[in-house]
Amino acid sequence: MNTKDLWLSIIKDLSKEISRANIITWFKNTAILSTDENVITVGLPLPVFLGWHERQYAKVTLKAAQKQNPDFQQIAYVVDATLTDQNPQVIDLLKHFPSKVTRKLPNKPEVKLGGGAVSKLFNPRYTLENFIVAPENRLAHAAAMAVAKDPGMNYNPLFIYGDVGLGKTHLLQSIGSEMLRNDPSRVVVYTTTETFVNEVIDGIQGRNMQKLRNKYRKVDAFLIDDIQFIANKDRSAQEFFHTFNTLFESGKQLVITSDQPAHQLAQLPPRLVSRFQSGMTVDVKMPDYESRLAILRSRCQEAQAFVNDKVLEMIAFNMDTSVRSMVGILNQVLAQYELEHVAPTVKSVSEIMKRSKKEVRTIGFIPEDSTPRKAVTLDHLVDLVADYFTIPKSEVLGSSRAREYVLPRQIVMYLAKKKLNLSLARIGSGIGNRNHTTVMSAIQKMTSQLQNDRNLLCDINAISKEAGIHR
Numbered sequence: 001m002n003t004k005d006l007w008l009s010i011i012k013d014l015s016k017e018i019s020r021a022n023i024i025t026w027f028k029n030t031a032i033l034s035t036d037e038n039v040i041t042v043g044l045p046l047p048v049f050l051g052w053h054e055r056q057y058a059k060v061t062l063k064a065a066q067k068q069n070p071d072f073q074q075i076a077y078v079v080d081a082t083l084t085d086q087n088p089q090v091i092d093l094l095k096h097f098p099s100k101v102t103r104k105l106p107n108k109p110e111v112k113l114g115g116g117a118v119s120k121l122f123n124p125r126y127t128l129e130n131f132i133v134a135p136e137n138r139l140a141h142a143a144a145m146a147v148a149k150d151p152g153m154n155y156n157p158l159f160i161y162g163d164v165g166l167g168k169t170h171l172l173q174s175i176g177s178e179m180l181r182n183d184p185s186r187v188v189v190y191t192t193t194e195t196f197v198n199e200v201i202d203g204i205q206g207r208n209m210q211k212l213r214n215k216y217r218k219v220d221a222f223l224i225d226d227i228q229f230i231a232n233k234d235r236s237a238q239e240f241f242h243t244f245n246t247l248f249e250s251g252k253q254l255v256i257t258s259d260q261p262a263h264q265l266a267q268l269p270p271r272l273v274s275r276f277q278s279g280m281t282v283d284v285k286m287p288d289y290e291s292r293l294a295i296l297r298s299r300c301q302e303a304q305a306f307v308n309d310k311v312l313e314m315i316a317f318n319m320d321t322s323v324r325s326m327v328g329i330l331n332q333v334l335a336q337y338e339l340e341h342v343a344p345t346v347k348s349v350s351e352i353m354k355r356s357k358k359e360v361r362t363i364g365f366i367p368e369d370s371t372p373r374k375a376v377t378l379d380h381l382v383d384l385v386a387d388y389f390t391i392p393k394s395e396v397l398g399s400s401r402a403r404e405y406v407l408p409r410q411i412v413m414y415l416a417k418k419k420l421n422l423s424l425a426r427i428g429s430g431i432g433n434r435n436h437t438t439v440m441s442a443i444q445k446m447t448s449q450l451q452n453d454r455n456l457l458c459d460i461n462a463i464s465k466e467a468g469i470h471r
C-alpha cells in the first residue's frame with residue numbers, strides 16, 4: 001500500500017471516532033511523508049496543527065495505523081509548508097467525506113399517511129427540544145408543547161404570529177413531529193398557505209374540489225403556515241373556512257401561523273378572523289442577546305463545528321432582527337470554515353456580515369478604522385492571537401507548557417515588543433506576570449525561529465495585519 005492509501009485508510013478508521021468537522025479541519029492537507037522503520041512521519045500544513053495532533057490525535061492515529069500494520073510503534077509530526085491543496089500527496093477530504101448536512105432544505109418528499117391523507121415530511125431539525133426558549137417566545141413554546149401533547153383540547157385553534165424569521169415555521173413543524181411521535185397513527189397535515197391556494201386552484205380547474213376536501217377534512221390535526229397569503233384569495237379563504245369548521249367541530253386541532261395578529265389581517269373575511277381569535281393566540285418576537293447566543297451555540301454543536309465564542313458573540317450582538325438572518329450568517333461562516341479552511345475570526349465574520357448588512361457594530365477589540373495603530377494594546381493583541389489560534393485567552397496568559405499555547409504566547413510577546421514597542425517589564429506584567437528575562441528569551445527565540453520558519457512568518461504577518469500593525 002502506498003503512503004497516500006495508507007493515510008486514507010487511517011483517516012477513515014479515525015472518522016469512526018472523530019467528527020467529520022474535525023476530520024475536515026485537522027486532517028486537511030496532511031500526509032504521511034515517510035514510514036521509516038517503525039515510525040510514521042506525518043506532515044502537517046501549519047504549526048497550529050502540531051499541538052492538536054500531538055495532544056488529541058497521536059494516540060488514536062497510532063492505534064489506527066497499527067490496525068494496518070502492527071509493526072508501527074510511533075507517530076512523528078513535522079510541519080511542511082508544501083502541503084497545500086496542489087500537493088499531489090494530500091488527500092481530497094471533501095471528496096472522501098462528503099457533507100451529509102444539507103444546508104438548504106430540498107423540496108420535502110411527501111409521505112402517504114393513513115386515511116388517504118398526504119403530508120409533507122417534517123423537517124427533523126425543527127423540534128421543540130432544539131427551539132431555544134427566550135422570554136420573547138416562551139408562551140408560544142409552551143402553547144406548542146401543550147398542543148402537541150393534547151391536540152384538540154385546550155388551545156384550539158392555536159394562532160401563532162410574529163415577524164419573519166422568528167421561528168413560526170419551526171414551532172409549527174415541531175408540533176407536527178411531536179404529535180406523530182406521540183401517536184404515529186395520527187394523521188397530521190402540515191401545509192403552506194401557498195400550497196393550499198394552489199390546490200384550490202387545481203380543484204377549481206379540474207372540477208374536483210372533493211379531492212381537496214377529502215384530503216383536509218379527514219385529518220386529526222391541520223397545521224397551516226403563513227395564512228396572511230390567503231388575503232384576497234376568496235375561493236381559498238372560503239374553502240379554508242369550511243375546512244376549519246369541519247375540523248373544529250369534530251375536535252381536531254388547528255394551528256395557524258401568520259406574520260400579523262389576526263385582527264390586522266384586514267383582507268381576510270371577518271368570519272375567518274373571528275375564528276382565529278376564538279382560541280389561543282401567541283406571538284414570537286426577537287429573542288434577547290443571551291438567547292440568540294444560545295441559538296448559535298446549539299447550531300454549532302449540531303454542526304459539530306467549533307467556533308470561537310467571541311465570533312458567536314459578535315454575530316448575536318449584531319443580528320438582532322431575525323433569527324433566520326442570524327443563523328444564515330452562521331451558516332456562511334461554517335461554509336467558509338469548511339470549504340476554505342479559514343478558522344472564523346471576528347474580523348473575517350464581520351466581513352461576511354458587512355456583505356449582508358450595511359453596518360456592523362464590533363464589540364471589544366476590533367478597531368473601527370483601517371489605521372487603528374493607536375487602538376492596539378497588549379490586551380487587544382492577546383485577544384487577537386487567542387482568536388487566531390482559537391485557544392482561550394486564559395491559556396495565552398497562563399503557564400501551560402503545552403505547545404499549542406506556548407507558541408501563541410511567544411508570538412504575543414514578540415509582537416508586543418516589535419510592533420507595539422512596549423517595555424519587557426510591561427509585556428511581562430501584562431502576560432501572566434512573567435519577569436522580563438522570560439519575555440526577552442521568548443522574543444529571541446521567535447527572532448531566530450523566524451529566520452527559517454516560513455509558516456511562523458505567515459502567522460505573524462496575518463496577525464499583524466489583522467491588528468493593523470503590520471507596517
Ligand code: ADP
Nearest residue numbers: 130131132164165166167168169170295323324
Ligand atoms: P418564521 O417561520 O417565523 O419566518 P422560521 O421558523 O423559519 O421563522 O425560523 C428561521 C430560522 O431560525 C430557522 O432555522 C429556525 O430553526 C431558527 N429559529 C428561530 N427561532 C429559534 C429558536 N428560538 N431556537 C432555535 N432556532 C430558532
Ligand code: MG
Nearest residue numbers: 168169170225
Ligand atoms: Mg415561516
